[in-house]
Amino acid sequence: MTRQQLIQTIREKRSFLCVGLDLDYDKMPIPGPKPWPDIMLDFVRNVIEQTEDLCVAYKINTAFYEVLQYQGWDLMQSVLDEIPGEVFVILDAKRGDVGHSSEKYAQALLDNMPVDAVTVSPYMGRDSIAPFLSREDKWAAILALTSNKGSTDFQMLDVGGKKLYERVLETAATWGTPDNTMFVVGATHPEHLKTVRSIVPDHFLLVPGVGAQGGDLKAVCDAAITKDCGLLVNVSRSIMYAEDVRAAAKHYRQQMEEILDTVMPPSPADVK
Amino acid sequence: MTRQQLIQTIREKRSFLCVGLDLDYDKMPIPGPKPWPDIMLDFVRNVIEQTEDLCVAYKINTAFYEVLQYQGWDLMQSVLDEIPGEVFVILDAKRGDVGHSSEKYAQALLDNMPVDAVTVSPYMGRDSIAPFLSREDKWAAILALTSNKGSTDFQMLDVGGKKLYERVLETAATWGTPDNTMFVVGATHPEHLKTVRSIVPDHFLLVPGVGAQGGDLKAVCDAAITKDCGLLVNVSRSIMYAEDVRAAAKHYRQQMEEILDTVMPPSPADVK
Numbered sequence: 001m002t003r004q005q006l007i008q009t010i011r012e013k014r015s016f017l018c019v020g021l022d023l024d025y026d027k028m029p030i031p032g033p034k035p036w037p038d039i040m041l042d043f044v045r046n047v048i049e050q051t052e053d054l055c056v057a058y059k060i061n062t063a064f065y066e067v068l069q070y071q072g073w074d075l076m077q078s079v080l081d082e083i084p085g086e087v088f089v090i091l092d093a094k095r096g097d098v099g100h101s102s103e104k105y106a107q108a109l110l111d112n113m114p115v116d117a118v119t120v121s122p123y124m125g126r127d128s129i130a131p132f133l134s135r136e137d138k139w140a141a142i143l144a145l146t147s148n149k150g151s152t153d154f155q156m157l158d159v160g161g162k163k164l165y166e167r168v169l170e171t172a173a174t175w176g177t178p179d180n181t182m183f184v185v186g187a188t189h190p191e192h193l194k195t196v197r198s199i200v201p202d203h204f205l206l207v208p209g210v211g212a213q214g215g216d217l218k219a220v221c222d223a224a225i226t227k228d229c230g231l232l233v234n235v236s237r238s239i240m241y242a243e244d245v246r247a248a249a250k251h252y253r254q255q256m257e258e259i260l261d262t263v264m265p266p267s268p269a270d271v272k
Numbered sequence: 273m274t275r276q277q278l279i280q281t282i283r284e285k286r287s288f289l290c291v292g293l294d295l296d297y298d299k300m301p302i303p304g305p306k307p308w309p310d311i312m313l314d315f316v317r318n319v320i321e322q323t324e325d326l327c328v329a330y331k332i333n334t335a336f337y338e339v340l341q342y343q344g345w346d347l348m349q350s351v352l353d354e355i356p357g358e359v360f361v362i363l364d365a366k367r368g369d370v371g372h373s374s375e376k377y378a379q380a381l382l383d384n385m386p387v388d389a390v391t392v393s394p395y396m397g398r399d400s401i402a403p404f405l406s407r408e409d410k411w412a413a414i415l416a417l418t419s420n421k422g423s424t425d426f427q428m429l430d431v432g433g434k435k436l437y438e439r440v441l442e443t444a445a446t447w448g449t450p451d452n453t454m455f456v457v458g459a460t461h462p463e464h465l466k467t468v469r470s471i472v473p474d475h476f477l478l479v480p481g482v483g484a485q486g487g488d489l490k491a492v493c494d495a496a497i498t499k500d501c502g503l504l505v506n507v508s509r510s511i512m513y514a515e516d517v518r519a520a521a522k523h524y525r526q527q528m529e530e531i532l533d534t535v536m537p538p539s540p541a542d543v544k
Contacts, residue, residue, distance in 0.1 A: 063376035070345035098420040104335035123395040125422020148370040150397020157431045
């Protein structure tokens with residue numbers, strides 16, 4: 001999906017919600033009447049049906065599928081096949097390797113799967129990410145400032161007057177363009193989001209950490225929303241495992257709609 | 273495998289060679305008389321038979337299997353089943369995620385697979401690596417200074433008078449012990465290996481970059497070998513795709529034997 005298509009989808013759906021499909025075997029009603037992959041696929045199909053008109057993106061964390069071995073990879077492909085074509089799909093894989101191995105990952109995750117973006121780790125530098133930036137209309141979502149506790153161990157280190165995550169943003173922004181690069185910045189660091197936005201004014205940010213991890217949607221938007229929105233805010237567990245999945249998704253989408261009305265008011269052309 | 277068992281294996285086999293089993297579909301004689309997974313398994317089985325007495329470890333890069341989708345994961349498990357029990361097995365996956373997702377990766381790669389170690393990326397900090405350090409007799413191999421060109425983009429940045437990779441070594445060494453932690457340091461940076469060794473005098477180093485990537489075995493050993501050896505030197509393409517696999521492995525093992533004779537002379541008890 002192109003950047004313009006993504007922005008248009010946000011404009012039309014009045015949402016910048018990304019729903020995390022971290023399908024957890026340990027939370028499934030297993031053993032059930034069907035084989036476990038079918039039970040899990042039924043579960044995620046319901047989440048997609050309840051949310052597809054409310055969100056603009058789905059994010060799939062590969063860890064939850066990889067733990068189920070080759071059957072998990074098969075299941076992941078089935079889940080991807082359930083997602084409607086107009087929704088942006090992010091494979092949250094956090095890959096990154098020497099160039100020729102990263103090329104294999106890019107083939108594995110961007111060429112062989114119906115996804116728009118893969119999350120990648122910047123530690124190994126440019127050649128580890130370049131293959132993810134070389135596919136037409138496909139994106140790399142590069143880790144910058146993550147939402148977890150360990151994000152302070154290295155990402156916040158002072159590197160010549162700037163923090164490491166700022167250097168990662170500055171440097172990695174030169175490897176691609178806002179058309180094929182987004183950055184992962186956790187909602188749990190609202191005080192740094194203004195800095196992030198000043199370094200990458202035009203890039204989309206993929207923002208995890210709202211919901212179970214405690215990040216605040218309004219604080220994120222106050223700091224980092226742009227005239228093109230420029231945000232995909234991810235909520236995983238708080239929607240997927242809510243008692244009422246649709247109500248949980250609506251809760252976030254309602255807040256997003258109000259915020260979008262101020263920065264990106266609906267035009268008559270957007271009404272479908 | 274424990275650290276003591278690994279050291280004893282090195283002592284007995286007179287080798288610290290790790291053979292990379294990066295089984296590349298594009299280099300296989302496909303189409304052949306058999307289905308492609310069988311052709312690939314035959315190929316790797318031959319490499320293992322030719323090298324198992326000459327090496328102490330095998331390293332499997334998950335990218336080469338992931339690119340073959342769920343059949344690749346199935347193939348990877350078949351390859352792992354071919355490896356004799358006394359050889360140390362490293363899954364070169366370069367994973368790392370927020371704690372609860374990394375726990376899934378640790379289950380996927382350390383609990384569900386017959387492997388001893390998984391390579392992990394440090395960018396996300398302690399909680400992203402902790403699950404890999406919590407399994408008995410299993411190891412995390414943490415990226416410190418990698419062998420690729422992009423290693424200079426961030427790993428060499430000055431962080432308060434030290435380089436980032438030095439800070440990663442110092443900090444990550446406190447998360448585990450030399451019994452469950454090794455560090456990945458590329459052979460392509462021999463001038464930094466002395467610094468690495470001064471920061472982590474007792475840790476095993478997993479050293480890629482000898483062979484196709486141009487690193488020099490003798491320079492690596494001069495800088496970083498210890499009385500317990502403390503090195504696993506990986507060679508992938510230069511052995512796996514050599515015209516004579518066994519001769520290629522012997523070439524490296526011969527050099528290692530000579531080096532070990534000086535730092536770790538054979539004792540009568542080691543002769544089997």
